[in-house]
Amino acid sequence: MNKLILITIFACAALWGCVHADNKHTDTSLDLMDACILDTRWKLVELWGKPVAEVERYPFIQLHAKEGRISGFGGCNSIGGGYELKAGNRVRFTNMASTMMACPDMNLEQEFFNVLSMTDNFACDGKTLALHKARMAPLARFEAVH
Numbered sequence: 001m002n003k004l005i006l007i008t009i010f011a012c013a014a015l016w017g018c019v020h021a022d023n024k025h026t027d028t029s030l031d032l033m034d035a036c037i038l039d040t041r042w043k044l045v046e047l048w049g050k051p052v053a054e055v056e057r058y059p060f061i062q063l064h065a066k067e068g069r070i071s072g073f074g075g076c077n078s079i080g081g082g083y084e085l086k087a088g089n090r091v092r093f094t095n096m097a098s099t100m101m102a103c104p105d106m107n108l109e110q111e112f113f114n115v116l117s118m119t120d121n122f123a124c125d126g127k128t129l130a131l132h133k134a135r136m137a138p139l140a141r142f143e144a145v146h
Contacts, residue, residue, distance in 0.1 A: 036124040037091070038065040042142035047111055049137060059112055060145065070096075074109035077101050079116075089121050091131075115139040 044052050044059040052059065061072035063083055070093055072079045081096035093116050103109075118139060119131040130138035 035065075036126045037085070037122060037129060038063050040126075040129075041145040042129050043145045044112060044140060045143050046138070046141035047108065047115065048139065052108065059108070061116070061142070074098065074112050076103035076106055076109050079113065089123065091119060091122050093117065093119060112140070 039062070041060050041062045044061075046052060055075065057073065057075070059073055059075045061070055061079075063070050068082060070079075070081055070083045077099040079096060079098040082094040084092045084094060096113070096116065098113065115131060118133045120134065121132045123130045123132070123138075127144050129142040129144070131140045131142075132138055
């Protein structure tokens with residue numbers, strides 16, 4: 001039990017400690033479309049074209065403009081790291097880390113975290129967000145939570 005507590009404490013420290021100064025907007029020519037992704041809590045509603053079941057505590061991401069970091073929840077574990085935005089709705093998530101809690105079914109969370117690592121662009125209208133890799137169909141779809 002003590003080992004689990006220590007691992008959890010270490011993982012939490014690593015999660016929040018991984019956010020560092022090179023997480024930035026790398027292009028000053030960002031347009032308004034790029035900005036719509038920022039400072040909104042995005043609830044995961046679809047992954048790989050399949051709806052995500054309603055749960056008490058839903059998976060989400062949030063890109064914090066001021067801090068230049070991403071935070072979120074995968075269904076069992078918290079996630080954090082950095083992001084880079086570039087013109088043309090380009091995004092890359094960097095230095096990602098998560099807590100390491102074990103839960104009964106972690107398939108959705110693992111796929112969700114894999115999608116974040118693959119993403120290189122997005123589409124956003126302020127109400128919905130879609131993450132893409134190249135010109136593939138959306139890897140994930142989100143709805144804004146207010």
